[in-house]
Amino acid sequence: MGMRNHEIVPSELVDRIAGLKHGGTYKVLKNLLKYKLLHHDRSKYDGFRLTYLGYDFLAIKTLVNRGVFTGVGRQIGVGKESDIFEVAQEDGTILAMKLHRLGRTSFRAVKSKRDYLRHRSSFSWLYLSRLAALKEFAFMKALQEHDFPVPKAIDCNRHCVIMSLVQGYPMVQVKQLQNPETVFEKIIGIVVRLAEHGLIHCDFNEFNIMIDDEEKITMIDFPQMVSVSHQNAQMYFDRDIECIFKFFRKRFNMTFQEDRDDDDTEVEVDENSRPSFYDITKDANALDRELEASGFTKKEQNDLDKFIEGGLEKSTDSDEDEESDDEEQTFESNEERNLNEMNSLQLQEEEQNRSDEVEAEVELDDNEKSESSGDDENEAERDEELDKKLGKQRRRAMAAARGGRKSQSSRNTYKDKGGRSQNSKIHSNMSGCW
Incomplete structure (x- = not known):
């Protein structure tokens, strides 16, 4: 409760809330x-912050109270941004529990690689982990409803x-396949079908593909999914395809159909073997619109911002064409206003530059005059200072000469306090003895 507005909750606030x-x-x-x-932090002030272990305890306690599971078992997976455990239900069914842990030392660039924050400048790793889990759960549930091979949310x-436990192995651990061509076609078909539904996985590789003994494919890990309308959608799509081609070429020694032109030295992959992003037709019932994936229009991005900040209620409009026309009109009017403002700003800048030039010329004339008059005054002041210094030196020399004479005379004519010198006393004593 206190960490909504504080990275480190002050001790006084903790006492007040409790x-x-x-x-x-x-x-x-x-x-x-x-x-x-908890972690006690005194770097800025005396306060406390919740650790990932404490956040795990709160989430597990809530899910146990809901009756989702009754016990936690062994750890079955460790990723760069998550930990996976086995959990057991009351009837003995084994499920998988994924705990997102964004902010590990190996994954510190999450703010630039994920779109959870959008315009936020500050963030908390616990908050980012919560957004990642929320996004993955939403994608998993929607993909399951459209018959994609994903775990059950x-x-x-x-x-x-919490999801169903996939009975299989990661593709990276598989050394042999009975039908590698069939498995390859299934995986490429999943990537293409995702794009037809308006989504790109962005991390579709051998680490996020599960396969069982019957060579059934299941894909996992969805927090980084984006829309086909994303500005880098083609790059992400081609990267996913290239990862699959590269893995099957190295692991199972598969060769793909390629045509070599006589004129050019480059190798062109046949369209039948490597799908192209521009040849994919988007389905009318696109999931990116339903799930508010990143890369949409500005309006949809604003809706996702409100959803992230807490509590966006989905509203559906009856006529989408009218909305697009209104957006185009407002866009054109905004452009005209921007052009007018730019023209007025240019005129103001020109007038300001002219006035600045005139003022600069006037200042130069004044500075020249002041410099000429200032030079004469400086010379007179320097002459006066020299005269003063010379006079002081003469007085010091004369005073030093007079002081030397007085000191010599005082040494030769020294007398006691009584007015008689020391030599007269010696003469009187000697005369008494005689």
Whole structure:
């Protein structure tokens, strides 16, 4: 609750939110720190922040209270941005629990590689993990409804996603296949079918493809999916296709049909073997519009911003053509206004430049006059200072000469306080002795 507005929650705010008496807040914080569910931070001020272990505890406790599962088992997978565990339901059914952990040392550039934040300048790794889990759960559920080979989405809370356990192995661990050509065609068909539904996986490689003993394909990991309307959609699509071609070429020694032109030295891949992004026709019931994938128009991006900030209620309009016409008209009017503003700004800049030139010329004339008069004044001041310095030096020399004479005379004519010199005393003593 306190971390909505604070990266490190102050101790006073924790005590105020808890509302416990007689030092109860201190005792609870001490126990949470003991089990590393919280972290005490004094770098900026005295406060606490929630750790990933504490966030795991909150998500698991909520899902257990809902009755989704009753126990957590062994860890079955570790990724660059997630951990996967087995969980058991009350009837013994085994499910998979994926805990998103964005912010690992190997994946610090998530802000530039994912579109969760959009215009936000500051962020929390826990908040980013929550958005990733929410997005993956939504994509998984929609793809399942359209008969895509994905795990069954069960439930989601905070950064935790519960799904069905896939009985198989990652494609990267498979060394041999009975029918590699058939498996290759299935995988390429999934990529093309996704694009026809308006989506691009963006990370479709051997690590995110599961295969069982019957060579049935299941794809996983969806937080980075984008729309075919994304500005880099072609690059992402070609990269996914190239990853599949490269893997099957190296692992299973597959060769693909290629035509070599006599005139050119470049190798052109046949259209039948390598699909092209521009040859794909988008389906009318596109999932990117339904799921608000990134890369859409400005209006849809604003809707996703509101959805991320919390609580966007989907609204459907009856006539989409009218909306597009209105958007074009507003766009044209905005362009005309921008042109008029630019012209007025240019005129103002020209007038300002002219006035600045005139003022600069006037200032140059004034500076020349002031410099000429200032030089004469400076010369007179320098002459006066020299005269003063010479006079002071003469007075010091005369004073030093007079002081030297006085000191010599005082040494030769030294007398005691009584007015008699020391030599007269010696003469009187000697005369007394005689």
